[in-house]
Amino acid sequence: MHTALISETASTTSNTSQNVLKMAGLLLISIGLLGILVAAVGADYISPVFTGLGGTLVLTVGALVYIWQSRWHKSPAEQNHGRWHQEATSRGPSAWVIGFVLTGFYVLLYWFPDTLQGLIQATEPLSQWLRGRPSDQWFLYGTFYTLAILVMGVYALLKYRNSRYHIIRTISVMFFQLGFAFLLPGLLLMLNKPEYYFSYFWPLKYDYLFPGTIDYLVRDGAALGVFMVFWGAVFSFLATPVLTYFYGKRWYCSWVCGCGGLAETAGDPYRHLSDKSRKAWQWEVAILYPILGFVILTTLFLWVNSWSEGRLLGDLSGGFASTYGFFIGAMFSGVIGVGFYPLMGNRVWCRFGCPMAAYLGLLQKHFSRFRISTNGGQCISCGNCSTYCEMGIDVRWYAQQGEPIIRASCVGCGICAHVCPRGVLKLENGPREDRYAGSPLIRRDELRILS
Template sequence: MHQNLYLYFRRLGHALLIISTICLLVCIVGYQTFDPVLWGWSGILLLIVGSLLLIVPGRLREHVAHQNNDICQQQATTRGWSAWLLGVVLTGFYVLLYWFPYTLQGLVFALEPLSQWLRQKPSDHWFVYGAFYTLAVMLMGVHALLKYRNNRYHLIRTCSVIFFQLGFAFILPGLLLAFNKPEFYFSYFWPLKYDYLFPSTVGYLVDNGAALGVFMVFWGAVVSFVATPVLTYFYGKRWYCSWVCGCGGLAETAGDPYRHLSDKSRKAWQWEVAIIYPILGFVIITTLALWVNSWSGGSLLGDLSGGFARTYGFFIGSIFSGVIGVGFYPIMGNRVWCRFGCPMAAYLGILQKHFSRFRITTNGGQCISCGNCSTYCEMGIDVRWYAQKGEPIIRSSCVGCGICAHVCPRGVLKLENGPRNDRYAGTILIERDSLQILS
């Protein structure tokens, strides 16, 4: 693309984003004076156009081999002032969303026409959140599609997360409400969607959804306890974490520019193990306690199990997964929640580590120790250490995104679903002393 034309699109994109921000602020702050629908949708449309003007020319201008150029020199992707500012904005948005939703009333009014058209229900702050969440996945999905356009695996994977977020996590739940059925997210399962197997939720779905509600409960239970082990055995945790999950979808699209910020230290790995598995245990204990209390009519545990559920919902469901999990993208990388807090990731990780066919094989004889694989591992795995030794990467935290293989200049890494026999066997390395050329 011609340099002058690229600069024109870039400046126009920045100008539209500034105007979009002003429109959205007017919608939020001045909705009682100004038309929130007009200002809100003007801001959203300008946000879409401005973002595309920055994303499309910028990605197409760069050769496929140069997509990560200067990423470690830019303020926005190296914990500079703009990264901290974005982190504060994202964190602030989640704080308002969870604890001060009335402050977002302007956006609620702005999206009222969309909510009525899709759900036949009034808009609320959770619909606002779902709409902007989906928009972020779609816009930054375009970014990922162009960035990895020479890799079929990443093109399909990115289209998959966009499809599941738009179709299964936004449109389908809205249509269920439009037909007076319980809102249900078919792409989220226990233990990530921890309350889907709580007695209160099961009772609500069965009582209000009739046959469909029974199917929802059946679907959630079967996927959690049957489909998840089977799919993880064949494909590893990547089938969910990098292809279906909405949290992973946001991380792989909107969070992609920050994947290199993940902490690769051993201390971070120790914290990961020390936090994520107790959270999984907390979900299991809470679910069991609620069912025991339900069956006993509250005579055994009283409100203790309910206290467990409220505690988990506040500290893990709200603060960890939302405020920290997304708000800290520009500072700690894009998989903070997936790596340290997600109970579904812990569950899948145990299956992947001990019962799966999935592994990333390494051809150590070809490794030049450039470190690209470790740098861009969003889960903080020191991939280079395995590659140098020719050992397969079988880690419970690996989400199988495949970026390590994509950025390797020598084709050292390969994602495989091979037989479990000799799963941990490394490639045979030819040592220099073994080559007796002159003998």
């Protein structure tokens, strides 16, 4: 009894210290948000660098403290507990508030950047240090975007710490965002070279093969600009098919891409909200592939117009480009793609709008070695796999039938296999022979107990 009393006292003390640290983290988060708010609306009265940049730093520290205390003491089996019972992750009032704030930020960023001048001024010292030039709305966005992936990357590392695959995958998206999509483009500007994102390729970065962009890179970047054009073309038309043949679309969508990186880190708490209905899949097919076709047509029209010096198409090709930039490049990828995380799941853009996902998906389904094999005899129909599939695939149906999952939409995140309690699912890069062959199932009429 004495030993039990000591153990209970130690447990109570531990829980108290955890709660104190969590409250400290929440307090720091609140102070940080207050500082950012003051920087946004009170730049004329108090230094936005002190309030904005300082607030961002305090917010980051507070978020890390809270995440650590919330995740480290939970076992891997407890990490997803209560997802549908928390307002923020079950489309409750707080989820709508978060969605409204995210959507509003993107609207201001794209069309009313003057309203963000306080926050832009807050990142001025960082911009001068990294790029050697004044801050602007896109540097502000890149800073917030990168911080979100890094901070929530820690969340993902703690949540999936028992899986080597997910640890490496999370570190990969954090590395590519910080190094290739934030530091390297800034360093290029510091050296008076064209800003270039080496981890984004056409058709996702749709303007990288536009005549005007290529002319700008070659003219202002000299030899480095020629290499940038070469790099983008090789990855779009050579490296992407080869890598997708061997590894499926996961090599990019879940390991490299910044959009996927944000979805797998900051969007992870919302992955279960993706619509699994057949109607959602029909919308996916009806929207995604026409967007890819729109990008291809726009690129071709611009090149035809460039070669004909505007005699054939006039302003038509430019109209295509501006239309795509407004509705897809801004509205869909930003406002809806991120702003709707708390309402429609973390892969809204990847699932319904990303032309790179469409391109990779076609290659994955028809030319790749990648598949998720299923051992149907072990499936207990718990539904965890389907619940946490961020791309809305009914994984359980495939598992029940013992059929391999070969879908164009699958990004190979591997969460379905991670949450399966029976080890039914396995990500494979096997040979293409018998790729669609399912695992043998024992049927009722094949049972012979007494024979």
